[in-house]
Amino acid sequence: MRVIEPSYEILHFPESHEMLRLLELAGRVCYKSEDRISQGSAEEFIGRIVARGHESVIEHANASVRFICDRGVTHELVRHRLAAYSQESTRYANYAKEKFGNEITVIRPFFWEEDDRRYVLWREAMEAAEKAYLGLIEAGAKAQEARSVLPNSLKTEIVMTANLREWRHVFRLRCDTASHPQMRQSMLPVLADFHRRLPVLFSDLWERFGGGSAEIPA
Known part of the structure; x- marks a missing residue:
């Protein structure tokens, strides 16, 4: 990520x-x-x-x-x-592909420092969303189906x-x-x-x- x-x-x-x-x-x-x-x-x-x-x-x-x-x-x-x-479309952009680095990209919430508990919780949530997304793609889901687990913090x-x-x-x-x-x-x-x-x-x-x-x- x-x-x-x-x-x-x-x-x-x-x-x-x-x-x-x-x-x-x-x-x-x-x-x-x-x-x-x-x-x-x-x-x-x-x-x-x-x-x-x-x-x-x-x-x-x-x-x-x-x-x-x-x-x-x-x-x-x-x-x-x-x-x-x-706008970049999550229907057609498959983030499990090599062109996206086989990962999702998210925007850092600037209002929390990285050592803040709230930032840690946010990052854990983003990592869980990425894991779910990549897992759905691996299980055969299309990008437009797997996008349902993508977060608001997703870079676009x-x-x-x-x-x-x-x-x-x-x-x-x-x-x-x-x-x-x-x-x-x-x-x-x-x-x-x-x-x-x-x-x-x-x-x-x-x-x-x-x-x-x-x-x-x-």
Whole structure:
């Protein structure tokens, strides 16, 4: 059994200069102020309309992120309906095969130290799930049948594509302290990355949830 940390990869993020030009043009159609477009006007305009809550304009740009996390996190993530998802399938991924190392991979729950009794109990449960899964496969079960014993901590990969307005909505909910700790663990670094790439659209959220630090709260 492998125990790993969650991670992410930005697969697609719009080039900021061209994207801001597009958003400015789209937004100025609303006010018929295209004549005010000038060198450097896009960032100020977009910042102003987002501050006003006119976020429909930023739906014209999309970003795609690949998450490696546990299945418990993805169960919550896919509840965001205004997005497209492609996820590793436990129906077709047979973890008893050589390509998966003949083992399951799980995401470590960061809120327990390895010498904590709760972590020890969690690890024992994961090992028992792996033993049951591999035993079912050996007994002739198909992957889609054996998956019934796989845990929420099972590592999975999911690609999420959403427009930038929806990403702002996701960050508002999933970076908040009321969100599940492992969801925040996955989302806060992505928000930090989005903020670095496009501060005009994400600085307010980073200031609210990141506090200027990429450290993940326990």
